[in-house]
Amino acid sequence: MDQILDLHPEDFDVTVEPAVTRKTLNAYLRDTGLWFPVDPGADASLCGMAATSASGTNAVRYGTMRENVINLEVVLADGTIVHTAGKGRRPRKTSAGYNLTNLFVGSEGTLGIITKTTLRLYGIPEATVSAVCSFASVQAAVDSTVQILQAGVPIARIEFLDDVMMDACNRFSSLSYPVVPTLFLEFHGSERSLEEQVNVTEEITQSNEGSDFQWARDAETRSRLWRARHDAWYAAQALRPGCKAYSTDVCVPLSRLPQIIVETKEDLMESKLTGPIAGHVGDGNFHCLMVVDPSDPDELHRVHLFTERLARFAAHIQLPLISNETSM
Template sequence: MTMHSRRVAQKLNFLLYRPFLTCGAKKYVSREYGKVSAAIVDELTSALGAENVSTSVAVREHHGHDESFHSSKPPEVVVWPTNVELVSKVVGLCNENAIPVIPFGTGTGMEGGVLAVQGGICINLTKMDQVVDVSPDDFTATVQPGVTRMALNAYLRDTGMWFPIDPGADASLCGMAATSASGTNAVRYGTMRENVANMEVVLPDGRILHTSGKGRATKKTVAGYNLTNLFVGSEGTLGVITQATLRLYGIPESMVSAICSFPDIKSAIETTVQILQCGIPIARIEFLDEVQMDACNRYGKLDYRVAPTLFLEFHGSEKTINQQVTEVGFSSGDVVRENGGTDFQWAEDEEERKRLWQARHEAWYAAKALAPGCTAYSTDVCVPLSKLSEVIVESRKDIEAAGVKGPMIGHVGDGNFHALLLAEPTKPDAKQTVISLAKSIARRALSVGGTCTGEHGIGLGKRMFLEDELGAVGVAAMRMVKRAFDPNNIMNPGKVLPSGDDDREDGESVKLQ
């Protein structure tokens, strides 16, 4: 860090702390979190009904972990509000009593975002599960937080519209907004950040905010600060998302899926880059390395060639798709075959396309099946396309040198890839080896101008990299935003921002499984 940037960061931190200074002490630091007393449980029960409040150990344990590598940290109480007014009441009560609040959707996160590191109250939003409005003429749908991606698309089936953002899991749409999820279709349709038009958010003091104004969902606006995108990716640290207005797309006239294998990783990635350089509007380009393909064959009883493989999908009219397929080279022998692509398969029928994509969709479970009883750590780096081949190849070498089973997959059309690192229970120190590998992959991505997280978020697991990526000034500015919205630090504490002298939680107390 330069001397200038250090001074700017110190000035920002002074401005940041000043509202919390009293007689030289930081009130924010000294105030302890409150516990959920019997009186508060009674108040919650009175407001929500006994069926919507639980202190059961089994229920709390279920809400104390996600799909990540982190050990469980259960909340003290779980509640199921059925409308935004009840969410507001719960959050306001927590704010008055300095009780942590942890929003919970489907629990499919990958970075420990729902762990209750300081206890508190988990707000399960699955009972708010209505599609509030669909406007095909405006290409928008408004949903409550309990609506999942697949449920919305089933609801839209007869409208000719769909919501294409597909992170793999059938995640809740507001949870996807909270983590700025993306997935397999991002190369054409973007991420949640580009596809959320408006949100209803309960702020930490219980007030209800509409980020783009109540009922507004225009294609664009320059009215004030972009509050919508401030909350997209905030991971529950600034408020509870209770409604989202999403951008829809017309269902393509035709969809064609294809796969092909390559002699090595470099050939597969260079094919990806060349396809994008040609300006072909491809919908999906997914990469699976030879280790992952072998795992998928074993798990799904498939017979694909065990080699680096690309899965592709084309959307459009029959005429435009034929043109895309020809330009990519499956018909004319251009891009794919020039890079050594072979074993080409393609499918137009929906069932055939699902069969073709089965390996990609089962990748997580297939990888874990390579080492029964293992714990799995999914890395999530994203790098410039010019560095993608280099970073994947070097990461593959590191994984093999460490003796770790680590299949690799990637949304390579936007430079994002994952190594699914398996800590085998029979191997001493396997967990620490996996953690070290994950850190080295993240640092390699940062060193070439990439990011430590392309879609899973920072959560609990990647806070250590945030300052390396954004700089001290960037983190200080984020702390200012956090304190402006949440001065009592009740919203999902211990997530996103690096631990520091302003934290009331011990960031090192949460151990990886």
């Protein structure tokens, strides 16, 4: 079940079977001027990405799988075959009936097995440029992220790496960036629109005392930069050879992102834990890539307590403030 079944370039959509991966699809699309942008890092299967509602570095501009799945063929537990938008249909909106497609996207196989998915495609950008910008503090880096999005810059990627993560990436990927909180950015568009995006973004980062951008314009340099970001898991694990790694994953409103990342960093230091931070901060999402000695019960206990505090704080920080005064 590894076939790319129906490509409709004029409608910007394609239908694929479960074994088709995102890299396979984009290689197939290369000569059409189209691409599928959802990029969780791994060369995952597209039906699997639909089942998990995968996100990734491009989600800030192009959305997650939830925004990019048009129709699904699903086999239910009793063998019934369901087409969530109707058999052979490729609607761009869901104005009539139940939105079954989004019911199954992210259901992780619990409601049925996805055997085909119809996906939204995009035009390959005329021009692409990436940049790296360093900051003196976590607060400044995340404040810049929030302000860039508030300014309406249609940025394609904006990724945050803290100082520990940058050190790990430098070592693992043979880079030489400053070991400080850092943003990896990428801009898509026409040459003229890129100039405007970059100018606005540079003004914002400089107002937060960010360094001058280190540019990655050619495809090889950009590929190396984003490969280092995608290899962050392996880079973190390499900080402590012989240890195991796992990732936390929380998402909060953008306005609360600076606070939670700063407080998470403080908690990691107080708990004496190794947890480099990286995240798709354009979505308010970040990960602590915890590196743990599985033979150390005390460290495992501290990690358990830390992750519980992080999850509770992420849930609590999203609640509206409640006045102590009783309304009359």
